[in-house]
Amino acid sequence: MLKAFSLAVDADGSLRTTALTAAAEGLPLPVRTSAALGSFDGVHRGHQRVIENAIAAARRLGEASAVICFDPHPQTYFLSRSGDAxxxxxxxxxxxxxxxxxxxxxxYALVLRFDEHLSALTAEAFTRIILRDHLHLSHVSCGFDFRFGAKGTGTAEALAGFGAEMDFTTFITACQSDETGHKLSSSAVRDALDSGNPQLAGHVLGRAQAFEGVVTRGDQIGRQIGFPTANIELGDYLRPKYGVYVTRTHLADGRVLGSVTNFGKRPTVGGLSERFETHIFGLDHEIYDQTIEVELLHYIRPEQKFPSFDALKEQIAKDAETAKAYFA
Ligand SMILES: Cc1cc2nc3c(=O)[nH]c(=O)nc-3n(C[C@H](O)[C@H](O)[C@H](O)COP(=O)(O)O)c2cc1C
Ligand SMILES: Nc1ncnc2c1ncn2[C@@H]1O[C@H](COP(=O)(O)OP(=O)(O)O)[C@@H](O)[C@H]1O
Structure with a gap:
């Protein structure tokens, strides 16, 4: 079981620790660890190599392995402070x-609270105060393009330089590519989702892109046309291309069911806001307020404005058949 902690740095440099998972409850932070350091949004196959390198170093040194990441995502923090949309x-x-x-x-997962104190630390101060004094790292693994410290001035090479002074070793994982030479990156995943190619996104990620959220109430039109849809808010998630997708849904009770999802504004019914709504095969009871996770598997078609509700209903039935055939 993963032992996860949230770590907040105070103005005086002291550290406040909170357990994030049951396995971490009541435990102290690890004494010596080999850690992978980064934002790791998506934990794609490139990130996985960086983390596997940290685990390999931990085994060699006979100590615990860790990932050090940030919450909120540093980019989210800076964007929300800029006042821009x-x-x-x-x-x-x-x-x-x-x-x-x-x-x-x-x-271990050590999740650093990204706030005004943490973001103000220079690359040298971050390394000394967090990595050396608080976390006592013996080895740090990061990716070739990792940036850290105030204004992002710290590079992977700078981290290696600090390590030589501060008694930890480093390993910088080079840019990873797939079998055909395509770079494995978060941007490649974002571009694939933006262009309606969930298979490519899944290829880079090493698993399907998945959206997790709590099922909210909609206008309850879905059930009237025989296709009830569980709606979730996408919040901070990147928006995939509008359209209809074959999906797989993980329910709160542990069941994993085939499903079909529409993401868009529902022009036929005069929808104004975006909805991510999923009709789940073999489900026949309410799941409002429950958390579901929906994996995008295949893009079926773009969202359309239909001349009538009946035409829309007919098309949704065809979409459901397409999705069922995918799982057959
Ligand atoms: C598989 C599927 C495909 C859909 N495709 C479209 C579409 O192309 N155009 C559209 O306006 N609405 C589309 N919808 C959205 C329906 O308009 C929506 O499900 C219906 O309004 C029910 O909304 P409710 O969940 O708020 O009750 C689709 C829904 C599903 C489940
Ligand atoms: N097969 C199903 N797929 C999705 N949701 C279902 C299904 N069967 C029942 N439900 C329930 O019905 C709700 C959706 O019904 P719907 O009429 O579309 O209402 P709403 O507009 O509130 O989404 C879901 O949130 C869920 O609780």
């Missing part, structure tokens, strides 16, 4: 990120 860009929630770390076999 923020275009949602996240590929994962913190809960999904922790599950991805656990799946890789990491012992």
């Amino acid at each position: 923020v275009t949602p860009f996240r590929l994962m929630s913190l809960a999904q990120q922790l599950r991805a770390f656990e799946a890789l076999g990491v012992d």
Whole structure:
């Protein structure tokens, strides 16, 4: 079980620790660890290499492995302070990120609260106060393009330089590519989702892109046309291309069911705001207020304005058949 902690740095440099998972409850922070350091949004196959390198170093040194990441995402923090309208860009929630770390076999997740104190630390102060004095790291693994410290002046090479002075070793993972030479990056995932290519997003991620949220109440039109849809808010998540998708839904009770999802504004019914709504096959009871996770598997078609409600209903039935055939 992953032992996850939230760590907040106070103005005087002291650290406040809170357990984020049951396995961390009542435990102290680890004494010596080999850690992967980064934002790791998506935990894609490139990130996975960085984390696997930290785990390999931990095994060599006979100590615990850790991932050190940030919450909120540093970019979210800076954008929200700038006062500009923020275009949602996240590929994962913190809960999904922790599950991805656990799946890789990491012992600890140390989630640094990204706030005014942490963001003000220079690269040198971050390394000395956080990595050395508080976390006593013996080894740090990061990606070639990792940036840290106030104004992002710290680079992976600078981190290696600090390590030589502060008694920890470093490993910088080079840019990872797939079998065909395509760079494995968060931007590649975002571009794929933006262009309606969830398979490519899943190829880069090493698992399907998934949106997790609490089921909210809609206008209750869905059930009248025989296709009730569970709606979730996308919040900070990057918005995929509008349209209809084959999806797979993880329910709160542990069941995993095939499903079909529409993401868009529902022009046929005069919808004004975006909705992410999923009709789940084989479900026949209410799941309002429950958390579901919806994986995008295949893009079926763009969202359309139909001349009538009946025409829309007919098309939704065809979409459901397409999705069922995908799972057959
Ligand atoms: C598989 C599927 C495909 C859909 N495609 C469209 C579409 O192309 N155009 C559209 O206006 N609405 C589309 N919708 C949205 C319906 O208009 C919506 O589900 C209906 O209004 C019910 O809304 P409710 O969940 O608020 O009750 C689709 C819904 C589903 C489940
Ligand atoms: N097969 C199903 N797929 C999705 N939701 C279902 C299904 N069967 C029952 N439900 C429930 O019905 C609700 C959706 O019904 P709907 O009429 O579309 O209402 P709403 O407009 O509130 O989404 C879902 O939130 C869920 O609680």
